[in-house]
Amino acid sequence: MSARGPWAAFWLVAGAAALFLALPVGAVAARSLMGAAGQGTGLGAWAAAFRGGALPEALLNSVLAAGLAAAIATPAGFLLAYAARCSRLPRWFRAAVSALTTLPMLLPTITYGFAIVYALGRQGLVTRLLGWQPFDIYGLGGLTLGYVVYVLPIAFLLIRNALGYVDRRYGAVARLMGDSPWRAFRTTLLRPLAGPLAAAFVQSFFLAFTDFGVPASVGGAYKTVAGLLYERMLGSLPDFGVGAAIAVCMLLPSVLGFLLLRRLERAEVRYDRPADDLPPPPCPARDALCAAAGLLAALFTLTLFCTVALVPFVEAWPYALTPTLRHVADVFADPGLRLVCANSLAAALGTAALCTLLAYAAALVTVRGALPRPAKTLIGAAATVSGCVPGMVLGIAFLLVFSGTPLSHTLALVILCNTFHFLSAPYLMMKGALEKLNARWEATGMLMGDTWLRTVLRVVTPNARDALVAVFAYCFVNAMVTVSAVIFVAGARTAVITSKIKELQHFARFDDIFVLSLLILLVNLLATALCRVATRRAARRSLP
Amino acid sequence: MLELRHLRKAFGGRPILNDLSLEIATGEIVSVLGPSGSGKTTLLNLILGLVPPDGGRILYDGEDVTATPPERRGFNIVFQDYALFPNLNARQNIEYGLRNRPGASTPEEVRALVALLGLEEHLGKRVDQLSGGQRQRVALARTLVLKPRVLLLDEPLSALDGVIKESIKARIRQIARTFRLTTVIVTHDPEEALTLSDRVLILGDGGVAQYDRPSAIVGAPANDFVRAFILRQLEIRRANLLSLFGAGAR
Numbered sequence: 001m002s003a004r005g006p007w008a009a010f011w012l013v014a015g016a017a018a019l020f021l022a023l024p025v026g027a028v029a030a031r032s033l034m035g036a037a038g039q040g041t042g043l044g045a046w047a048a049a050f051r052g053g054a055l056p057e058a059l060l061n062s063v064l065a066a067g068l069a070a071a072i073a074t075p076a077g078f079l080l081a082y083a084a085r086c087s088r089l090p091r092w093f094r095a096a097v098s099a100l101t102t103l104p105m106l107l108p109t110i111t112y113g114f115a116i117v118y119a120l121g122r123q124g125l126v127t128r129l130l131g132w133q134p135f136d137i138y139g140l141g142g143l144t145l146g147y148v149v150y151v152l153p154i155a156f157l158l159i160r161n162a163l164g165y166v167d168r169r170y171g172a173v174a175r176l177m178g179d180s181p182w183r184a185f186r187t188t189l190l191r192p193l194a195g196p197l198a199a200a201f202v203q204s205f206f207l208a209f210t211d212f213g214v215p216a217s218v219g220g221a222y223k224t225v226a227g228l229l230y231e232r233m234l235g236s237l238p239d240f241g242v243g244a245a246i247a248v249c250m251l252l253p254s255v256l257g258f259l260l261l262r263r264l265e266r267a268e269v270r271y272d273r274p275a276d277d278l279p280p281p282p283c284p285a286r287d288a289l290c291a292a293a294g295l296l297a298a299l300f301t302l303t304l305f306c307t308v309a310l311v312p313f314v315e316a317w318p319y320a321l322t323p324t325l326r327h328v329a330d331v332f333a334d335p336g337l338r339l340v341c342a343n344s345l346a347a348a349l350g351t352a353a354l355c356t357l358l359a360y361a362a363a364l365v366t367v368r369g370a371l372p373r374p375a376k377t378l379i380g381a382a383a384t385v386s387g388c389v390p391g392m393v394l395g396i397a398f399l400l401v402f403s404g405t406p407l408s409h410t411l412a413l414v415i416l417c418n419t420f421h422f423l424s425a426p427y428l429m430m431k432g433a434l435e436k437l438n439a440r441w442e443a444t445g446m447l448m449g450d451t452w453l454r455t456v457l458r459v460v461t462p463n464a465r466d467a468l469v470a471v472f473a474y475c476f477v478n479a480m481v482t483v484s485a486v487i488f489v490a491g492a493r494t495a496v497i498t499s500k501i502k503e504l505q506h507f508a509r510f511d512d513i514f515v516l517s518l519l520i521l522l523v524n525l526l527a528t529a530l531c532r533v534a535t536r537r538a539a540r541r542s543l544p
Numbered sequence: 545m546l547e548l549r550h551l552r553k554a555f556g557g558r559p560i561l562n563d564l565s566l567e568i569a570t571g572e573i574v575s576v577l578g579p580s581g582s583g584k585t586t587l588l589n590l591i592l593g594l595v596p597p598d599g600g601r602i603l604y605d606g607e608d609v610t611a612t613p614p615e616r617r618g619f620n621i622v623f624q625d626y627a628l629f630p631n632l633n634a635r636q637n638i639e640y641g642l643r644n645r646p647g648a649s650t651p652e653e654v655r656a657l658v659a660l661l662g663l664e665e666h667l668g669k670r671v672d673q674l675s676g677g678q679r680q681r682v683a684l685a686r687t688l689v690l691k692p693r694v695l696l697l698d699e700p701l702s703a704l705d706g707v708i709k710e711s712i713k714a715r716i717r718q719i720a721r722t723f724r725l726t727t728v729i730v731t732h733d734p735e736e737a738l739t740l741s742d743r744v745l746i747l748g749d750g751g752v753a754q755y756d757r758p759s760a761i762v763g764a765p766a767n768d769f770v771r772a773f774i775l776r777q778l779e780i781r782r783a784n785l786l787s788l789f790g791a792g793a794r
Contacts, residue, residue, distance in 0.1 A: 438625060438627050440623045440625065440627035441627055441629065443592075443594055443614075443621075443623075443627075444621075444623065444627045445640075446614060446615050447592070447614060447615060447619075447620050447621065448620075448640055448641030448644060448645075448686075448690060449615055449641055449644030449645050449690075450644060454644075458629075458640075459629045459631065459632075462631035463629070463630055463631050
């Protein structure tokens with residue numbers, strides 16, 4: 001059997017991962033060991049990083065805020081997922097809970113920070129409506145809140161998917177055998193969900209720990225690792241050696257968290273064929289609790305989004321509240337801002353195309369290529385390991401390796417950086433989809449004279465269409481909202497919206513920031529809608 | 545004639561087939577019968593060339609094809625789950641191989657084959673609009689347009705309802721006779737094997753337990769394994785049917 005096609009895909013993924021993942025990340029680690037001045041070797045950079053106690057303090061602060069956020073987001077995510085999947089609330093209500101809970105994923109994290117400021121700050125929307133400020137938003141409170149907004153959707157999705165694998169018949173059996181509702185809930189729902197709940201906590205923690213957008217907007221004087229790292233690399237007194245050492249400090253816990261997640265995945269309970277035709281048993285108390293949780297979450301999300309949608313449409317919040325389209329017109333009249341919008345779109349489309357291609361090639365190799373096991377394992381590892389490299393670390397890695405090369409400050413580099421920043425989830429999505437397809441197609445095609453590549457193009461690809469569209473949309477949306485990596489990679493001519501937002505913050509141009517954020521939101525809503533239309537049309541085609 | 549000489553295959557140190565030798569005449573229908581894990585599917589994969597043997601040779605009309613890649617052996621298979629391509633309709637599935645080998649069948653021959661399999665009114669349907677029996681026939685047609693020298697069928701009846709089974713059985717026999725096609729059928733059902741084929745190969749303990757005409761197997765089982773594995777099942781079934789019809793007559 002000819003294995004030329006699978007080998008070509010293998011070398012594509014392996015070569016790209018070596019060049020744009022292994023090499024840059026290795027370079028960061030090496031740079032941290034080159035001594036403070038960047039010549040010779042030594043631990044000088046590490047010593048400098050820990051001198052003065054700023055880094056230990058920042059580490060502690062980051063762990064505290066991220067831990068708090070994960071501790072809030074995990075139970076909240078569970079409650080909302082439970083409301084969406086296991087309650088008897090009306091279908092539209094459950095759909096609305098899902099949609100509103102995941103809505104923040106369509107905005108950059110840096111925007112939530114500013115939204116929190118404009119909603120809960122001293123002159124904020126909520127503060128003015130209430131007449132008093134609920135809590136101080138600069139520092140731990142605001143930071144934690146921002147992180148929760150960021151990670152709640154992810155915790156929610158993880159737990160909601162896991163709930164889809166829990167068989168309701170077990171609950172019915174437990175009740176039939178005389179268990180109390182609470183005991184049945186514990187043994188047939190909570191216990192099988194222990195793995196996913198732990199995974200949601202770990203995932204939330206590390207997303208928050210490595211996030212840059214929230215501390216950049218509401219961190220205030222509260223030092224975080226991300227803030228410190230930014231300061232060392234792009235601040236007034238940059239020191240790449242110290243920056244590299246801090247980057248390694250951010251990378252190592254992420255690698256640990258990644259390994260922990262893999263462990264938890266293996267411990268996951270998966271029933272073969274969960275029966276979802278069995279409705280949840282009636283329980284008014286449960287439904288009331290779920291409704292309250294859903295309403296609270298909806299109120300919270302809507303408050304933030306209303307703030308974002310309101311502020312840029314008044315003359316000068318909070319002093320002149322006359323409605324105006326001036327700020328929107330200003331943004332579109334500014335050629336610099338028009339350029340970043342075009343850049344963002346181009347970068348997002350390019351990232352979506354490249355990331356989908358690489359994820360598909362990697363999944364084809366591991367699931368459908370007749371290659372030796374070590375080759376498949378290597379590609380699987382290369383594709384998933386990107387998930388444990390924080391965006392900031394990857395961005396710094398690209399900055400260190402590609403500065404001065406022809407790639408430096410090009411959109412191509414932004415696209416490559418985003419691609420390897422996101423690759424992990426698209427790969428896993430593609431792998432899951434390809435595993436569900438009939439395993440005999442390649443053999444069948446070959447016996448009818450196809451090469452492997454031809455069967456892939458004529459049969460596998462058309463049947464994997466929905467997954468490809470979903471992966472494309474996922475990469476597009478993420479590329480539109482990401483800030484952590486691109487901030488180090490985008491140049492003056494290749495700035496994207498999110499990196500521009502960071503810059504506009506310096507000039508306190510918050511109206512522009514919100515207009516640009518709304519633009520991202522609209523583009524992302526449009527992209528997800530288009531993706532839905534595309535997959536629905538495909539589904540309609542395959543209905544009788 | 546298809547000849548297997550001293551074929552050996554082990555997986556992870558566990559021998560599945562051990563020194564298997566047999567001959568299948570051109571145009572003959574042979575069923576391969578055996579308990580699960582006896583190497584039925586492995587045998588199919590070896591004949592097809594999807595897995596290489598650890599030892600032994602495969603010959604077709606005297607030519608050694610052991611090292612020939614599967615796509616050049618001229619053998620073909622209908623898998624148990626048919627492996628039809630859902631993005632294509634019935635006609636596109638049937639004509640799939642003709643894009644690579646345009647000369648394999650003339651349009652007239654394809655039309656005749658479609659008629660023989662009773663698929664005329666289903667050609668425009670997508671795979672998910674076809675019934676199990678229709679899918680089976682589309683898969684058969686897709687394989688037959690390439691005019692294989694040997695046709696392999698993996699559990700061709702297991703996914704079908706009782707009534708359709710008999711008509712598909714008749715169809716398979718008709719095709720083998722019409723095209724003088726050497727046909728190897730893997731099954732786990734003794735009744736199916738004994739009523740469908742010219743000769744039956746019973747696998748046990750990694751080798752040939754018995755390879756003979758159905759009447760010979762029923763009349764003179766070669767050993768206790770054949771007696772226990774094949775005849776017991778058939779006798780129980782016969783007893784069940786007789787008592788059923790006996791009770792109805794009373």
